[in-house]
Amino acid sequence: MEQKRLVLALILSTIILFGWQYLLRRYYPEQPIVETTQQTASNTPLPSPQNNVASSPPQQFEVSTGSTDATPQQTITVATPLYDVKLDSRGAVATSWVIKKNKDTERPLYSVAGDKRNPQPLELISAEGLRREPRETPLRLITGDASLDAALSSGNYSVSENGSSSGEVRLELQPGESKQVDFTLRDEVSGLDVTKSFTFKADSYQVDLGVKIAQNGQVIPGVKLAVGPS
Incomplete structure (x- = not known):
């Protein structure tokens, strides 16, 4: 069965994606998570969880996390001239995303929570x-x-970049460079096979994310990618 590939092009700014989620949480706290995935270069919104349940109840999976728990946890920091990102191998998710400067003006950017001092x-x-x-x-x-979902968010993914004994990996991207970091989660008992591939570019806020997720060779349907907290 042809593998399904979910691709998300993340254009980062203070009011797009995570910044937008901040505004929603502050002024519209009851709004649900905004989740967007795509199979091509254009954004394709997915049905709401309620619609998925009504049309086709999700299949229940038995997942063993024993093998994933044995994988050491790592923190991967990707530093570029424009932003710094921290990725946690537990769940293969972002835990920090700091914008450092405006690409056009070269001026440093700071949070409105601070001041000049x-x-x-x-x-x-x-x-x-x-x-x-x-x-x-x-x-x-x-x-x-x-x-x-618990296995996907709490399991320790293997990382393509080898870490130190402390579990810390730091990748410095110079102007013109790009770097792909792959996270894989495999469980022989349940047949779960997941790959999340991040591609970072030193000269762009855009980050490409490719996702492949299957169990026993069968693509898991209806997978969504959360942009931020609800």
Whole structure:
């Protein structure tokens, strides 16, 4: 069966994606998560979870996380001239996304929470979402099956970049460079096979994300990508 590939082009700014989620949480706290995935270069919104349940109840999966728990947890920091990103191998999600400067003006950017005497970094990821249990992190996968979602968000993914004994990996991108970082999650007992591939570009806020998710060789339908916390 042909593998399904979900591709998300993330154009980062203070009011798009995570910044937009911040505004929604502040002024419209009851709004649901905005989730967007695409199979081509154009955005294609997915049906709401309620519609998915009404038309085709999600299949229940038995997932064993024993093998994924044995994988050491790592933190991958990708530093570019424009932004710094921290990715956690637990769930293969972003836990920090700091915009450092305006690409056009070259001026540094800071959060409105600070001032001239005490500038604060322009952090796009909600600290509140990170404190929740389970964590509501950007770029986590949602299938509608509780056990499968727990495995996807809490399992330790293997990372294509080898870390130090401390579990820390730092990648410095110079102007003109790009870097792909792959996260894989495989469980022999359940047959779960997941790959999340991030491609970062030093000269652009755009980040490409490719996702492949299957179980026992069959593509898992109705997978969504969460942009931020609800």
